[in-house]
Amino acid sequence: MATGLREFLDIVGLSIGVSLTATTVGAAISLPIGTALAIFPFRGRRLLVVLINAFFGLPPVVVGLVLYLILSRSGPLGSLSLLFTPTAMVIAQTVLAVPIITALVHRASERAWARYGDELICDGASRIQAIPQILHIIRAELLTAVLAGFGRTISEVGAVILVGGNIRGLTRTMTTTIALQTSQGDLSLALALGAVLVGISISVSATVFALAGRARTAGSDEV
Amino acid sequence: MKFRSILALAAAIVAIESSPAAEQSIVLASTTSVEASGLLANILPRFTAKTGITVNVVAQGTGKALDTARRDDADLLLVHDPEAEKQFMDEGHGAARRQIAWNDFIIVGPSADPAHVRGGNDSVAALKAIASAQAAFVSRGDKSGTNAAELRLWKIAGQTPDALKEKWYRDIGGGMGQALNAASAMDAYTLSDRGTWLSFNNKGSLVIAVEGDSRLINRYDVIELSPQKHPGVKLATAKVFADWLVSTDGQQAIGAYQVSGKKLFNPSAAFPK
Numbered sequence: 001m002a003t004g005l006r007e008f009l010d011i012v013g014l015s016i017g018v019s020l021t022a023t024t025v026g027a028a029i030s031l032p033i034g035t036a037l038a039i040f041p042f043r044g045r046r047l048l049v050v051l052i053n054a055f056f057g058l059p060p061v062v063v064g065l066v067l068y069l070i071l072s073r074s075g076p077l078g079s080l081s082l083l084f085t086p087t088a089m090v091i092a093q094t095v096l097a098v099p100i101i102t103a104l105v106h107r108a109s110e111r112a113w114a115r116y117g118d119e120l121i122c123d124g125a126s127r128i129q130a131i132p133q134i135l136h137i138i139r140a141e142l143l144t145a146v147l148a149g150f151g152r153t154i155s156e157v158g159a160v161i162l163v164g165g166n167i168r169g170l171t172r173t174m175t176t177t178i179a180l181q182t183s184q185g186d187l188s189l190a191l192a193l194g195a196v197l198v199g200i201s202i203s204v205s206a207t208v209f210a211l212a213g214r215a216r217t218a219g220s221d222e223v
Numbered sequence: 224m225k226f227r228s229i230l231a232l233a234a235a236i237v238a239i240e241s242s243p244a245a246e247q248s249i250v251l252a253s254t255t256s257v258e259a260s261g262l263l264a265n266i267l268p269r270f271t272a273k274t275g276i277t278v279n280v281v282a283q284g285t286g287k288a289l290d291t292a293r294r295d296d297a298d299l300l301l302v303h304d305p306e307a308e309k310q311f312m313d314e315g316h317g318a319a320r321r322q323i324a325w326n327d328f329i330i331v332g333p334s335a336d337p338a339h340v341r342g343g344n345d346s347v348a349a350l351k352a353i354a355s356a357q358a359a360f361v362s363r364g365d366k367s368g369t370n371a372a373e374l375r376l377w378k379i380a381g382q383t384p385d386a387l388k389e390k391w392y393r394d395i396g397g398g399m400g401q402a403l404n405a406a407s408a409m410d411a412y413t414l415s416d417r418g419t420w421l422s423f424n425n426k427g428s429l430v431i432a433v434e435g436d437s438r439l440i441n442r443y444d445v446i447e448l449s450p451q452k453h454p455g456v457k458l459a460t461a462k463v464f465a466d467w468l469v470s471t472d473g474q475q476a477i478g479a480y481q482v483s484g485k486k487l488f489n490p491s492a493a494f495p496k
Binding site: 072073074075078083084165166167168169170171180182183184185186187 | 250255259264277279280281282294295296397398399400401403404407422423424425426455456
């Protein structure tokens with residue numbers, strides 16, 4: 001029973017760890033890109049923004065399959081031996097998180113740039129220097145964007161089961177455990193773990209909602 | 224500052240995650256039944272305690288497991304489809320193939336038994352009866368060893384049910400447990416390996432309908448990969464595990480595994496069936 005509890009905690013820890021890492025890496029990529037997309041005018045920007053928003057609905061199982069083929073030892077990145085490791089799961093979830101975070105950051109940056117862009121330029125800031133300042137202005141929305149990315153990654157099963165392989169003690173997450181327990185007919189165990197997963201994703205969503213509410217109030221104060 | 228602490232935490236997580244690579248470990252691509260039945264979870268700690276080697280099990284069904292090995296993504300195979308295995312060996316992918324255990328397939332079905340096949344031991348006659356009664360039948364449809372065994376039985380029965388034309392033949396494209404869940408929910412017949420059946424916890428009204436046919440024997444083999452075709456995989460470490468499975472100690476561990484007082488796998492390395 002004690003080992004069962006430890007294994008359970010390891011699974012919950014791995015799920016949160018992988019998703020948190022993916023969200024962090026995703027945020028590091030998405031924050032500057034999302035804001036830069038709002039600040040720098042260039043040909044094809046509109047199309048790029050449409051594409052990023054379209055990738056909101058990227059099916060996890062397709063992301064998993066493509067990464068499986070890339071990370072396979074007979075694939076282009078095979079020499080890294082990443083297939084069936086937690087790192088592969090982080091990569092897959094990062095791919096899923098980036099479009100969501102980027103799109104949300106872009107939307108908020110666009111509004112902030114329309115309102116403060118001229119001031120920032122007049123103060124002598126270059127467009128590159130304006131990126132951190134815009135990110136500072138939209139910090140409340142940033143948290144919303146990052147948490148939305150986390151919610152997307154912690155709840156998906158299609159990508160992690162393909163590139164992680166659902167290996168006990170190594171790549172077994174909450175969602176893949178639920179899939180496995182269901183397949184063993186252990187529906188009550190699967191449901192219990194499902195409750196934990198729902199608890200985590202509800203907490204994340206509630207936090208997002210509360211923060212988004214505060215951001216809206218703060219925004220209306222300024223206007 | 225909050226962002227920085229999250230970054231630090233993420234870096235720590237990455238560091239923890241990448242550490243197991245330093246230990247000795249292999250990837251074992253296996254049929255779903257040796258995992259779903261609980262066999263590997265039961266015997267692996269004994270092997271790891273003895274050798275310090277961690278066996279990472281990717282349970283996929285025999286067809287996919289063989290493909291995973293063909294792509295270089297597994298170090299060792301534990302599978303149960305004699306014909307597909309023979310093809311794998313003929314292609315030169317395997318170096319050695321040894322039987323470790325056997326059990327048998329059974330046909331399970333609803334206790335109401337609409338096709339009147341319960342209690343028999345002729346699997347082919349049972350399939351014919353199910354087809355002519357158009358009683359619901361769940362097929363794995365996933366190129367697994369059990370799926371292959373099922374299709375061989377249909378062939379002997381002179382039938383080729385088409386899931387797109389015949390409503391009673393339901394191809395679910397899933398693992399053994401999913402097939403049993405589906406059969407239980409739809410009051411359907413299905414072919415199952417005995418190990419998964421005995422350890423399955425959602426039987427509903429399902430009961431064993433047909434068993435004891437010599438055509439229902441289910442053999443499990445361990446396959447080591449060819450060093451010529453797969454120089455990148457961990458052949459030496461994989462061999463340690465393969466050798467242990469057929470050793471006295473490994474065979475005893477397999478034979479000792481029971482679920483509710485019933486033995487699931489019969490060790491057979493010394494006398495292959």
